[in-house]
Every structure is written in C-alpha cells, then in structure tokens.
Amino acid sequence: MNLLNDIRFQILRHLRTLFRIRVWIFINLVQSLIWLVLFTQVFDSLGASFAQLPGLENASYLQFFAPGVVVLTVLFGSAWAGMGLLQDIDMGVLSKMLATPVTRVSIISSRVIASMVMLVIQALIIFAIAVVMGVNIVTGVPGVLFAIVLISLLGLGFAAFSNGLALLFKRPEPLMGVINFVALPAVFLSSTMMPPELLPGWLDTVRYFNPVDYGVVGVRDLVLHGYIWSDLWRSTLVLGAWATAGIAFGTLMLRSRAE
Amino acid sequence: MSVIVTSQLTKVFPGDIRAVDGVDFEVAEGEIFGFLGPNGAGKTTTIKMMNTLIKPTSGTAVVTGFDVIKNPAEVRKNIGYVAQDVGVDEYATGRENLTLYGHFYRLDGRTIKRRVKEIFELVDLAGYEDKRVSTYSGGMRKRLDIAMGLIHQPKLIFLDEPTVGLDPQTRVHIWDYIHNLAKVMGVTIFLTTHYMEEADRLADRIAIIDLGKIIAMGTPDELKQAIGGDVVTLTPCESGDEACQEFLRQAQSALSGKPFVLGMQPTDDELAVYVNKGESAIPNIMRLLANEGIEVESLSVSRPSLDDVFLKYTGRTIRAQEGTATTYVQMQRKRDRR
C-alpha cells in the first residue's frame, strides 16, 4: 500500500516536471519526425526497385521504417531518463528523500513509469503521423496496443538502466558518454533500418543480443505482416526479461548508495 | 531519556580516511546539542550515520530508541533531516514540495493540508505556497528546506549547518525558529555548525569535533570556564610572514614562566595569553614586552570564547579557517549530495 502510494505520488511529481520542462519531449518528437521524413525521402529516391528487395514484400520504405521510428522514439527518450535523477542528485533532493521512510523501490520505479507514460504518448503521436503519411497498420488498433506493450517493456528496461547508471556515475558526463556510445549503435546493430534479409551474416547474429531488435521485429510484424506469434512471443518474453533486469539493476544501485 | 546514544561510532572512507573516529555522546530529550567543528571535521558524516544515509564502519548509534544498522526504517519515521545544502525541487512549488514529504511520512491528505498551512506560517513563507521554488531567494529556499524536515512533527531533527550562506538577518530568524522548536515544542535538535556564535547562542550542550574526534564536550559555559580567567590577545604584527613569526616567538618567550600567565597559544599573527585577571595582567605584559623591545600593534582583553576552547585543544582557530570557508563549503556541498 505504501509502495503504491509512493509510486503514485512520485509519478505525479515526475510528470509535472516533464510537462514544465517541455523542451525535452519536444526535441525527442521532432527528432523522430526528422528520422521518419528524411530517411523515407532518401530511400524512396531509390524507387520501385527498393520495394522488390527481399523482406520488403512490396512495402514502401515508409511502411517498413515507420515501426522502427516508433521504437527509436522510445529508445532515445528512455535512454536519457537518468538525467532527471541526476538533477535530483544535484539539487540534493535524492539524499534528503532517502532519509525519509519512502520505499526505496518506488524512487526508481516511479521515474521509469513516468518516462514510460510520456513515451507511450509520443509513440502514439508517431503512429498517428505515420498513418496520416499513408502507413497501413494491418492489425489495426489491437495491434497498436500490443505494440505499445512491447515498446513499453523495451523503454522500461532502457529507462531503468539509465537511472541505475545515473546512480552509479553520479554525474552527467559519463552517463551522456554511455548513452551516445550505446543508443545509435543499438539502432544500426538491428533490423531497424534494413530488413534482416539484407543484413550481413554477422549482423544478423549480433541483433539477437540487442533488445532494440526484439522491439522492432515485434512492432514491424504488427504493422506490416500481422500476428506472427512465434516472433511476438519471443519479443514479449525477451523484452519482459530486459525490463526486469533493468529495474533490478536500478534498485540495486540505489541500495548500494548507503555503503 | 536519551534520544541519541552513540558508542565508538566510526566511519572510514576508502583511502583510509577516518572521517569520524570513535565518537561517543548522548543527546537528551528536548535538548539542543551542538556539534562544533571546522570544515572537514566529520560533522556531516556523523549526521549521515545517524540518519541512515551511510553505514558506520564500526560502533553503534541508537536514535529515537532504534539502532541505525538493525532498524533504519524505524529511525527514518522518527527523524527530520535538513541537509547542509538545500534539497528542494526547483521545478515544483513550495506546497508541492511539502505535500510530497507529507505523503512520504504517511500523513493523510487532511493532515497534510493543515500542516502545510501551519508550517508556511511558522517559517514565514505564507503567501508563497504556490510559487515555484525557482523564484524563491536563497533564504526562502533554506526555510522551505527546514519546513520539509518538520512536516511530520518529528521527535528529533538533524540540522546540518542550517545558516551557512545566509545573511545575518535571516540567520537570526532561523536561530529563533530553532530555539522555539526545542523550547516551545519540545523537539530534540542535533545541530552542526562551524560558527562559534551559533553554537554558543543556541546549544544547551556542545561537542567540539576536530579530525573525526570529539575533543571537548559540555555546556558552553563549562567549556569556557575550563580555560579560566580572561584572554589577552596580542597582535604584535600584521601579516603572517617570517618577521611576524619571529616577533611572536620573542613575545612568547618573554612571557613564558611568568606566574600570572596560565597558558599561551600562538596562531599565524596573534598570541592568546590566558590570565586570571585581564585588567591587572595588561600592565605586566606591556612592561615585559617593552623590556625585550617588542612593539605591540594592538592588544585586547576578552572573556574566553569557544574559539579559545578550540584553540586550546587543537592549536588552531576555527576563525582562521572561515576565510576560505565559502569556496570550500561549496566544493564540499557538491560532494555531499552525491
């Protein structure tokens, strides 16, 4: 009961803060839109020949890439989630809070959930824009809801790891370093930009160790191909484990603060 | 009943830094207990062991009846903590900050509403409840910060250097709150400071801490009486250079062994001479120095202060370190938060 209340009141606080510093939400959304428009333009110039490539099955590059952009929005948004916690550390809010009876788990989980709420809204906006641009989501609204579950798990994991690293490093520079080092490669070492059939063999192996790929494969199935349950189950399980690992890491880092 | 009892409380940081080195003290209910010491003495570290933020390396602390290692959760319910640096959420309003803490301390919504109103009046912030903290002045933030430690009416409050960086007027204001908290509302207060005046005015009892060890403890009067008599401070020169040191050495040897001198303590540019009666000692001192050809720039008589107490035990003044305190404290604060 205390745990749920602690989480609830802190989520409200974090959402309030996010809305008051709107600029991050805005930047993340605009960045995703640039991905969507720019890459679609570039690849469309390749013309119809592109659609004939294996794995695309006559879909336009927009159709192929839009699910990836939804995943990117969540990836980049959640990877930066730890910055808010760093701000709390810097303002002296965190250590003061730790001297109160507040449940420790709630400190990380409320942050992560609040990030998720914001990112789901952003993902829905990207979905809507994609539809307006002409993307056809074959599984319709239920498919979008399923996709939201998948990207929420992906984002939960990244947000929790980001918060855990914030606690570990205690300062922004190393966290920014890790995010830059991990986020973009995580995109390229997956089938976000290219169908698996077009990837070199080694990359096709590497992507199985990349949580981003499980998000992209799942969401793309739902948008392009329909319910391919073998993929969807695997994505759900792997991303569930990823999210759990992230929360465990974050909470562990918080516990080890009082050494 | 003792609200705090520590026994051989010790914290060793990596690199064998003995920040707190076997301290023993007890704090009685309703008492204002002052922890006085210079920068880096181990004050914050001691507080953080008692409020469960860090684990002692060895020794024990029983706070409000609970052991900080075995039962940290119970300790947290009973204490309020106002850290050395302000710990308020700048993006939230004063009310939002306080309300969140009310929830953390498991108060129900109605109680929180009532307490918020009371507390904003108590700390003189009424009318600013719904303004963002980012628009508050430094003094207002500190008062909000203190308010957040009081919302649940704790039995015991830890105040870590509550008036650092505040203007004299705000400082006196906060001293009044602290005094009333203890004397009117019966809250026990553990206060750290490196301002002697603050310890002197507020604390019922004082422990003087230096390099992690308690070097003296008692009421302010007891501590000062232990020095005895008056202090005659000689300033034979203005700077702390070689010539000045030479002057100090000569003055010291001219006065040493004289029956009216109880003790002496030199610093960079001063010599403190402890005597029974200042008025009668001055002519003697002047004569002895004149015989040696030592010219004194200025000379003053005072009752012993806590600084003299500190000086007696450590050979340094707390005052001498205050000049560099601001930058040092700012550095320290950044680290304390992390």
Ligand SMILES: Nc1ncnc2c1ncn2[C@@H]1O[C@H](COP(=O)(O)OP(=O)(O)OP(=O)(O)O)[C@@H](O)[C@H]1O
């Ligand atoms: N986390 C830490 N890691 C390593 N050393 C530390 C740590 N915290 C404190 N210290 C060291 O322990 C000693 C005591 O520090 P502490 O902060 O307790 O002093 P303080 O009395 O509060 O000083 P101030 O008046 O400047 O706040 C200092 O030498 C400090 O450098």
Ligand SMILES: [Mg+2]
């Ligand atoms: Mg300190």
